[in-house]
Amino acid sequence: MINAATRHELTLLAAGQPWLPAVLLAGRAAKPIRKIPKLGWFVADPLVARQIYNDSTHFSIVSEGAAGHWWAQVIGDWVEDLFEGPGHTELRTKVRDLFTAGHTDALVDGVLGPALKQLSADLAAGQTVDIAERARVLVGRSVSDLVGMQPADIAAIFAEDGAVLTDEDPDQPFRILFEHVEELVNLAMGTMASTTLDPVAVARARTLATKLATSVPAAYERADPSTTLGRCRELGLELEHASGLAILMAVAGTDTLASAMTRMVALLHDSGHHRELLAHPERMPDAVRETLRVTSPAYLVGRSVTADVEIAGRRLLAGEHVKILTWSINNAAGSFSIHRDYNPETRQLWFGGGRHLCVGVQLVHSEMTALLEALTADGRPWEIVERRYRRKVFIPTYETLRIRLAP
Template sequence: MPVAEDLAPPARERRLRLMGAGLGSSAEAHEHRLLRAARPALPVLNWLGQFANPLMRVPKLGWITADPRTARALLNDPAHLTLLSEGGVGHLWAQILGDWVTELFDGPGHHELRTRSKGLFTEPTSRAFVERAWGDRLRLARERFEAGEELDLAELSRVLVGQMVTTLLGMPVDRSRGDAAYLEIFATGEQLAAIALGTTADTELPPNKVRQARAIVERLTAHVDAAFSDASGDTVIGRCRELGLTLQQTKGLATLLMVAGTETAASAMARMAALLADTGEQHRLIAEPEHREDAVRETLRVTSPAPIIGRAVLADLEIGGRTLRSGDRVLVLTWTANNLAGAFRIDRPYLPQHRQLWFGAGRHLCLGGPLAKAELQAVLELLIGDGRPFEIVSRRYGRRVLIPAYASLVVRKV
């Protein structure tokens, strides 16, 4: 197997790609427009990250890195870095959910929580969740799509994610409302995630945002009180009870699941379709179906739906020839780190230094990673399962959103 450096494009080409200039690739151009529409400063930060060799200090932001090895070393170092202090996502959520976040997010209780809940999302259980939550809706969508109807995959993705949330959390839903009920659930999670907009440089929330977020949390978790005592062990609520978590903690974790696994999943689904169509790689994938798992991995690498991971420095450390001081902030630019390896390509060899950096690393590696992959595999089957290609009819980028995503992506069979 060639080493990772041998697989990367020349430095000048990579820099042009990250600036969104010079190469003219339709897929890359659309990804850059999507990032810019979501958060105008994001492409600039991504571009700047390529010059962090391997770390660079940026005024008002702190340290940044887009080097995958440095990123992994930082994310695997709980002795020196934390997500609970200013700059970390735990600091953000502790203000909304309460001080118990400190214990379960990065404290002594975190390891036990991860250890006892790791069986919730395995490859087999994830496939079962997808079939249970999506089976009927996906079959209907596929039937209509293959019959020639246009399909807004961005909207369908939001519906599917809403269905997954209700399945995992045992949320009551008025099924007579059809897709509208699930779109409402997704929109509520989206409102909560939007609270984090503008916190890249400062994770201290003003009082009005805290009040707004707590009101949303209450709406999202109102059903947990009644369900907590007898929820099935194959739901998140039931598993939390079995782990010995309190009702309040269960509500908090249910909320975090909605935020962490809604917008990111929906973003990756529609962006996967756009990448396959814009690059023409769908034709290779139809001819070489053995690369379907590779296509899912490539989608996660190139889209990196959570493009930035923040940490706070707990204790001084030396890394990459730099000295990080206690109280400093670090931003891992996951999108830049992953995209420096090259453009979307379904037969790209495994990149050992990246591994699953799109899911984070270390003790905070995304617990729902297997579920995300199972979801993307199911959507991929919808798109090309009949062996016929599709085309993009129209698209709109989501504007001013936390997670870069398509507001609309209408596709149809060719």
């Protein structure tokens, strides 16, 4: 029998893209690897997935069928160096210190701390809070910091898209920023068979990406060393690479993080584990890890085959595509539980793997942990008053998730 938490998750996936839950559930039959006509190879085995992630000789992230190819069309061919060339190694080496737990915790406290304190206060005062809306604002604040965009800049930069600020809503700039990043992410809809965008989509994507990068050069020069761009400058990262890192992290971590944050609140409630978390706060890291496993916001990861290779007894040919079904792999372990032990086979597969493991892993953990700390500060469990799923989006999530603390 499907439990409440799983039922809501599947409904949420279907609201985002109606075909998605069927594909991801059926994808388990692809274990370890199976070829689907016109779409390529599908992988549903964690060991095979990790083998592919670690093999840069036969698999590429920048050729047709992979994320880097999509990005190259949007922000330029130079991202190939950032993804797979010498620039990739240089970038990861230089930014390693940027993503230590100490730095990301301090960064989250500085950027999101006041908003999270207000969330705790609102809940403690008996207010009903829309966590989905709050998550979009929180992530919008993070994006603002990443790209060095001040709230006053946002309306001017996105004025052509109808952005208008009002003094009554201090969160509006961050909401506007989130919506424009989400629009850029949604341009990836329909790229299952091919990552080649049509000219209209490319033009719009380039416009949005250019606007996101507008403030980066000036912010790079003036940013405090405690900020992401300021730290990049202090580490000696070139402006082009700092700009690329900021935009990539802003876009890749916007919808996925807002989705994971909101779904974490729902999963803890629907499973009843929010009460257990209050009794066992030491399980907070497990709650974050389980959320990322079960939601796997990057539910499918593409690679292209660059040279003939044998994987799990199958012969893959150069030019073919591979789809790693991260959601299917991660959810095969079972339903959400904060008491689940660490699984070495699927360790952080929701963040990719190998040399392309997401550089922002620790930042995501810091942000999600900070949200959990804000939600549990009063010591009372929460109840869901209303929920609606966001429709026709590339990253499935909640449109509305209104909660309040139990009496």
